[in-house]
Amino acid sequence: MITHDKKYPTGELAQRAxxxxxxxxxxxxxxxxxxxxxxxxxxxVS
Known part of the structure; x- marks a missing residue:
């Protein structure tokens, strides 16, 4: 889920990581x- 909130910036790279x-x-x-x-x-056994 990708959110567009300024408090939690996410992107393609962050989602992939x-x-x-x-x-x-x-x-x-x-x-x-x-x-x-x-x-x-x-x-x-040993």
Whole structure:
């Protein structure tokens, strides 16, 4: 959502940066949640 308020100026670049940060944060959480069981298993087995 792009708003045209003087208090919160946004633009195409700011919106794109926000989208990239949002997607990358989901990717980081997916990696953390995906690797945690694997690392736990490896630590318990060794």
């Amino acid at each position: 926000h989208d990239v940060l949002l997607v990358s944060s989901f990717a980081i959480w997916a990696m953390v949640l995906g690797f945690a069981p694997v690392l736990t298993y490896r630590l318990l």
